[in-house]
Amino acid sequence: MKGFKWTMAAAFAAGLASAAPMPAKAQAQDSIFIPLLSYRTGPFASSGIPIANGMRDYLEMINQRDGGINGVKIVIEECETGYDTKKGVECYDSLRSRNPVVVNPYSTGITLQLIPRAAVDKIPMLSMAYGLSASADGNTFPWIFNPPATYWDGASVMVSYMAQREGGFDKLRGKTLGLIHLDAPYGKEPIPVLQAMAEKYGFTLKLYPVAAADMQNQSAIWLNIRRDRPNYLYNQGWGAMNPTAVREAIRNNFPIDRLVGVWWAGGDDDARAGGAQAAGYRSLNFHQAGTEFPVIQDILKHVVDKNLSRVDARSRVGENLYNRGVYNSMLMVEAIRHAQQLTGKKVVTGEDVRRGFETMNITEARLKEIGMEGFAAPVRLTCADHNGHNRVFVARWDGTRYVRDSDWIEPIRDVVRPLIEDAAKKYAEANAGWPRRTETCDQRS
Amino acid sequence: MFYREAGQYKTSYKADMSVFPLLQDRIGIIAILAIAFVAVPLFASEFIILSVMVPFLVFALAAIGLNILTGYTGLISLGTGAFMGVGAYACYKLTTLFPGVNIIVWIIVSGFFSAAIGVVFGLPSLRIKGFYLAVATLAAQFFLQWCFVRIPWLYNYNASGAIEVPERTLFGLAITGARSSPEVRYLVLLSIVVFLTWIASNLVHGRIGRSWMAVRDMDIAAELMGIKLLPTKLLAFAVSSFYCGVAGACMMFLWYGGGEANDAFNVNQSFIVLFMVIIGGLGSLIGSFLGAFFISTLPTILKFGVPAVGIPLTGALAEHLTHIMVGALIIFFLIVEPHGLARLWQIAKQKLRVWPFPY
Numbered sequence: 001m002k003g004f005k006w007t008m009a010a011a012f013a014a015g016l017a018s019a020a021p022m023p024a025k026a027q028a029q030d031s032i033f034i035p036l037l038s039y040r041t042g043p044f045a046s047s048g049i050p051i052a053n054g055m056r057d058y059l060e061m062i063n064q065r066d067g068g069i070n071g072v073k074i075v076i077e078e079c080e081t082g083y084d085t086k087k088g089v090e091c092y093d094s095l096r097s098r099n100p101v102v103v104n105p106y107s108t109g110i111t112l113q114l115i116p117r118a119a120v121d122k123i124p125m126l127s128m129a130y131g132l133s134a135s136a137d138g139n140t141f142p143w144i145f146n147p148p149a150t151y152w153d154g155a156s157v158m159v160s161y162m163a164q165r166e167g168g169f170d171k172l173r174g175k176t177l178g179l180i181h182l183d184a185p186y187g188k189e190p191i192p193v194l195q196a197m198a199e200k201y202g203f204t205l206k207l208y209p210v211a212a213a214d215m216q217n218q219s220a221i222w223l224n225i226r227r228d229r230p231n232y233l234y235n236q237g238w239g240a241m242n243p244t245a246v247r248e249a250i251r252n253n254f255p256i257d258r259l260v261g262v263w264w265a266g267g268d269d270d271a272r273a274g275g276a277q278a279a280g281y282r283s284l285n286f287h288q289a290g291t292e293f294p295v296i297q298d299i300l301k302h303v304v305d306k307n308l309s310r311v312d313a314r315s316r317v318g319e320n321l322y323n324r325g326v327y328n329s330m331l332m333v334e335a336i337r338h339a340q341q342l343t344g345k346k347v348v349t350g351e352d353v354r355r356g357f358e359t360m361n362i363t364e365a366r367l368k369e370i371g372m373e374g375f376a377a378p379v380r381l382t383c384a385d386h387n388g389h390n391r392v393f394v395a396r397w398d399g400t401r402y403v404r405d406s407d408w409i410e411p412i413r414d415v416v417r418p419l420i421e422d423a424a425k426k427y428a429e430a431n432a433g434w435p436r437r438t439e440t441c442d443q444r445s
Numbered sequence: 446m447f448y449r450e451a452g453q454y455k456t457s458y459k460a461d462m463s464v465f466p467l468l469q470d471r472i473g474i475i476a477i478l479a480i481a482f483v484a485v486p487l488f489a490s491e492f493i494i495l496s497v498m499v500p501f502l503v504f505a506l507a508a509i510g511l512n513i514l515t516g517y518t519g520l521i522s523l524g525t526g527a528f529m530g531v532g533a534y535a536c537y538k539l540t541t542l543f544p545g546v547n548i549i550v551w552i553i554v555s556g557f558f559s560a561a562i563g564v565v566f567g568l569p570s571l572r573i574k575g576f577y578l579a580v581a582t583l584a585a586q587f588f589l590q591w592c593f594v595r596i597p598w599l600y601n602y603n604a605s606g607a608i609e610v611p612e613r614t615l616f617g618l619a620i621t622g623a624r625s626s627p628e629v630r631y632l633v634l635l636s637i638v639v640f641l642t643w644i645a646s647n648l649v650h651g652r653i654g655r656s657w658m659a660v661r662d663m664d665i666a667a668e669l670m671g672i673k674l675l676p677t678k679l680l681a682f683a684v685s686s687f688y689c690g691v692a693g694a695c696m697m698f699l700w701y702g703g704g705e706a707n708d709a710f711n712v713n714q715s716f717i718v719l720f721m722v723i724i725g726g727l728g729s730l731i732g733s734f735l736g737a738f739f740i741s742t743l744p745t746i747l748k749f750g751v752p753a754v755g756i757p758l759t760g761a762l763a764e765h766l767t768h769i770m771v772g773a774l775i776i777f778f779l780i781v782e783p784h785g786l787a788r789l790w791q792i793a794k795q796k797l798r799v800w801p802f803p804y
Contacts, residue, residue, distance in 0.1 A: 040761035080748065080760025085708050087744070089701065090496045094749055097491065109708055112605055113701065116623035132605060183594060184707055185605040192604060211594075212707050423604055430601065432544065433612040433622065 030347060031073040034059060034332060035095040037106050042082035043215060044239030047267050047321060051106065052078065053311045054325020057303045058295075062333055064302040069336050072346050083239070085109040092117075101339075101353045102126055102332050108186035111144075118143035119435055124354040126335075128328045129154075129263060129286065133189055136387030137424035138358065142439045145357045147331060148286050148379050148390035151236070152419060153411035154262050155190035157284060157392045158234050159197045160409050161260065173202035178230030180221065180237065180245060183209040187236045190262070192423075194234075196415060206230055215241040222248045235261040243273030250277045257282060260394065268319040271397035279399040283320075284392050287327045287376040289402040291318035294371030295326065320395070320402045327376060334370075335360055342442060355442050358383050377408060383441035387420075389413050448797040464646055481635055486628040494627045495700075496749075500741045502631075502638045503696045508721040508733035509645050510688030515719070516728035517649055518681035519661030520570050524582035525689050525718040527589035530710030531559040532690025533697040534599045537608045541601055548613035548621055549633060552694040559690020560683040562589070567682025571675050574664075586712050593706030600705075607705035610698055621698045630699045637695060641688060646730055648684065657681050658728070689718075720771060724778050726787025735786040743767055 038052035039045060059076050068074055079091035088110030092103065103118075104126045105111045111131035118125045119142065126145050127135070133150035135141040149157075162177065163169045179194060181187030191207065198205040206228050208221045215237075225233065233254065235245050242265045249259045257280040261270070266283030274281065291300065296318055303309045304317055311317055339348040339356030348356070362379045377391045389411045396405035428434040448469050455461045465471045485498060511525050535558035539551040566585040570578055593599055600608055612622030619625040620633050648654050656677050659667035668674050697704060717740060725736020747763040747770075758766075782788055796803070 038760075041764040078760060080764055082764055085704055086500075086701070090745065093495045094492050108605075109607075109705065112607055112609075112705075113703055116702065120623045134604070185607050185705055188606050189604070213711070426604075427609075430541075430603070431609055431611050431622075433624075 031075045032069065032336065032347060033075045033077070033098055033100050035091070035098075035100045035103060036076060036078045037081050037088055037091050037104060037110065038078050039081050039083045039106070041080060042084065042239075043212070044083040046269050047239050047242070047264065048083065048106070050267065050316065050319050050321035051325040051328070053309060053316070054322040054327075055104070055329045056325070057299050057309050057311070057317075058326045058329035059333070060303045060308050061295075061299045064306070064308070065298055069333055070340055070346060072340075081105075081107065081110060083107050083109075085113055089113050096121055096123065099349065101336060101348060101350050104128065104328060104332070105131070108132075108189070109184065112185060115141065115144055116431065121350075122354075123350040124335075124357055126328070126332060126357070128331060130186065132427075134420050134423035134427055136385065136389070136420050138382070138384045138386040139437050140424040140428050140434070141386065142383075142437050143354060145335075145381065145386045147360075147381060147386070147388050148377065149392055149411060150387055150389070150416070150420070151189040151262065152193040152416045153387075153389050153413075154284050154392065155193040155234070156197065156412035156416055157409045158232075158260060158262075159194070159201065159203075160412060161394055161406065162203075162232050163201075164406070164409075169201055174204075175232075176204045176206060176228065176230040178206045178208055178225060178228065178233045180208040180210065180218075180225070180233055180235050182215070182237050182241055183211045186238060190234070190236055193416060193419060196419065197412075200415070210237065210241055210245075215239065216244050218244050218248050222252050225254065226252050231258065233259045235259060235265045237261070237265050242267060242270035246270060246274040246278050246281055249281075250274050256280045257396075260284065263324070263392070266395060266402060267321045268401070271402075276399060278397055281397040282394050282405060283397070283402065285320070285395040285402065285404075286390065286392050287323055288374065288404065289318060289320040289323055289395070293373070293375045295330075295375065296323070298371060299326070318401075323375075330370065330372065331360075331379070334362055334366075354439070357381060357386070359442050389416060448794060450798070462650075464650060478639070481639075482632070486632060491627045492749075494631050496745050497742055499627070499631055499634060499700045500745075501738050502634050503692055503700055504718065504721060504737035504741045505734045506638050506641060506695065507689050507692035507718045508725060508737045509642065509730060510685045510692060511718050511722050512725075512728065512730070512733045513645065513649070513657070513688065514681050514685035515722055516726075516732075517654060517661060518657040518678065518685075520567075520678060520681060521575065521579040522582040522685070523579050523712070523715050523719065524566060524585035524589070526710045526712060526714030527586040528559050528563055528686045528689035529693025529696060529714065530589055530593050530706050531562045531686070532556055532693035533608065533710070534593055534706075535559065535690065536694035536698060537601075537610075538599065540611070540613065544611070544613075547615060548698065549615065549637070552637065552691060552698060555694040556687040556691040559693070560687040563682045563686025563689075564679050567679050567686075570678045570682065583712070586715055590706050590710060590712075593710065605705070608697055608703050610701075610703045613698075621702070623702065634695055634699045637691065641691065642730065645684075645688070649730065653680065661728075720775055724774060724785050726785030727783075729785070729787035731790060732785050732787030735790065739786065740771065743770065 036055050039048035059074050063074055081088040081091055088105055088107055092114055100123055102124050105114055108130050111127045114125060124143050129149050131146050133152045135144040135146055136150050163172055194205050210218055210221055237245055249256055259281055261283035263284045266285055271278045271281045304314055335353055335356040338359050339352040342355055343352045360381045364378055367373055379388050379390055381388055391408035391410055393404055393408050394406040395402040450467050507529060514520050514522050532555045536551050536555035540548055569581045603609060610621050612619055618629055620629050656672045659672055660677050664674060721736035721740045724739055726732025744767040747766055748760055751758045778785055
């Protein structure tokens with residue numbers, strides 16, 4: 001036994017010694033580095049895996065089909081965060097010195113941590129339709145971008161949709177909207193807007209927080225929902241919480257067509273968990289699911305068929321969250337293209353890509369060019385508006401896939417935008433020494 | 446041979462009772478301090494400092510805290526994460542209410558808030574022991590975490606529900622916030638850890654530590670010898686929570702730079718610190734450091750170190766491996782070496798002392 005202990009101690013020491021050097025890999029001068037903070041493990045993996053695959057496959061497709069963005073290869077590297085803030089920040093620290101041109105944290109918690117660092121490190125951050133809603137204010141947050149819509153836009157769309165179904169905003173008086181949400185910064189984001197709207201339109205808002213530890217055990221909260229009988233239920237959940245919410249709604253006889261998820265609650269696996277009865281579950285969305293778009297066909301041809309993808313089955317390409325990942329990568333690639341146009345450089349830096357985002361204008365024509373006609377709405381950002389507050393639609397789970405169920409709905413901008421500017425001001429005040437915007441504003445070419 | 450005490454005579458009680466009686470040990474500790482204070486900030490990369498050294502030091506402080514309670518006094522606690530949270534939230538409230546006072550003062554002072562809460566939840570320890578006490582501290586964990594999430598006053602009504610660490614400076618140098626350099630944060634943290642370790646070492650080697658250990662070994666015997674159980678146990682709770690609270694404040698202000706209780710101060714955190722203490726060695730300060738280093742750096746080594754030496758290991762696989770290894774190691778240590786890494790270190794020293802002639 002003594003000898004054994006010794007060997008173990010020696011092995012332990014050797015392990016530590018071998019781990020000491022951590023050289024940063026040298027970057028070639030003719031490529032652009034895009035790290036993907038993804039999560040394929042942990043309680044949120046069911047939502048994280050399709051997104052990670054979609055993000056990766058679109059970038060890989062650009063590399064395979066076009067040889068990169070205007071001929072500049074993209075170096076893609078994933079870093080596993082497990083949706084854990086600490087690990088996410090560790091990933092960021094390990095990647096920062098390699099000059100990434102843009103970072104997507106893919107977690108509201110990690111985004112909140114990195115927001116103050118983006119300006120210091122000169123790396124733009126894309127938190128696509130998640131993160132701090134207030135960061136849509138480009139004057140306060142020149143380095144953060146959250147197109148195409150914020151959670152606050154989403155909440156306002158939910159109220160508009162409710163009004164559409166009820167036949168007008170005046171019919172909302174006396175109705176009840178329940179918000180079932182993850183009890184974390186992500187889930188709490190829409191509360192201020194819903195409160196403001198409840199006051200304005202006279203409906204009652206009920207909150208149903210679900211702690212991260214109870215994501216798969218929501219019976220207590222559904223007891224309250226059964227008692228309160230809200231007319232509509234807005235679901236701001238993520239990961240294992242969503243399939244449970246769908247199942248519980250069915251079990252508790254809550255009308256499934258009145259359960260509407262935010263866009264992140266629109267995973268195929270979330271709805272599939274409810275079986276046939278889940279048909280009719282709704283979720284907000286800003287892009288289409290399915291494989292019929294040229295861009296998805298190109299991914300199938302250039303990536304999946306060449307075995308370069310990490311999807312476990314071909315049928316999973318085109319799922320709603322997979323396409324979300326594709327959309328996310330499309331935004332990054334378009335921002336880099338704009339940056340190349342703006343600076344005339346081929347290999348752009350983080351600073352250039354920030355300017356690329358601020359001048360980003362993806363029109364219908366441009367969407368058609370990149371094989372995304374009908375896939376999503378146009379996106380246009382400005383220096384002051386880093387979000388666009390774009391149109392959103394409601395998708396319906398038909399039993400096998402998500403289909404569009406409503407027209408494009410405009411967010412109630414005149415309520416959301418002042419709230420955002422106010423929140424941004426408060427954020428800057430609370431964080432003493434918040435830098436004033438010194439970055440110049442580029443004119444769109 | 447390498448490490449021998451022949452010729453080192455102790456001619457006073459003071460010399461006999463010193464913490465490091467051997468010259469080699471004293472040289473060793475000076476060398477370690479020199480490396481930590483000078484070599485690391487000068488030569489280590491930012492990644493090593495931020496992702497290896499800073500987490501290690503924060504967890505070392507928390508592990509010392511838990512070790513005082515569990516290792517030295519024999520009171521099992523599963524509330525470490527919550528006590529760390531008390532420190533972090535206290536520090537946040539203090540520094541936003543009184544921004545003029547230096548942040549380092551508030552980091553230390555926040556420990557006293559944690560100590561007070563710790564005493565309250567330590568009160569049942571006179572009547573209940575072992576498992577029952579563990580469950581009582583688990584109640585503290587859940588109750589306090591609930592408070593952090595549900596009382597908006599604690600996080601200044603931030604829309605995100607999270608602590609947002611503002612910038613604070615010392616002599617014009619930013620030590621918290623996004624603009625503070627990793628080296629500065631590391632040095633501040635290291636100074637706090639060294640100072641508090643020195644105090645802990647004096648505590649456990651003195652009268653108070655002796656009475657803690659007497660209570661641990663057999664509380665009835667300790668009571669018969671004239672040790673008052675309640676004050677002794679409560680003092681252990683207070684000191685332990687103080688260390689955990691300071692660790693929590695350091696974690697938020699010098700490492701995370703902001704965050705939220707469900708994520709940072711959940712029951713997992715309590716378990717991780719407990720694993721550190723078990724693997725490092727119960728009732729040993731050096732064990733707290735060894736255990737903290739081992740558990741806090743293992744995931745980083747697997748995720749970044751192993752691919753860096755050329756072995757392809759994806760992030761997801763590394764994540765799974767970490768869970769498997771930590772679990773296996775805990776079982777292994779409990780069976781083979783219940784005294785943990787600290788005991789292995791002691792054996793190694795003993796071997797070096799008699800090398801090359803073992804007897």
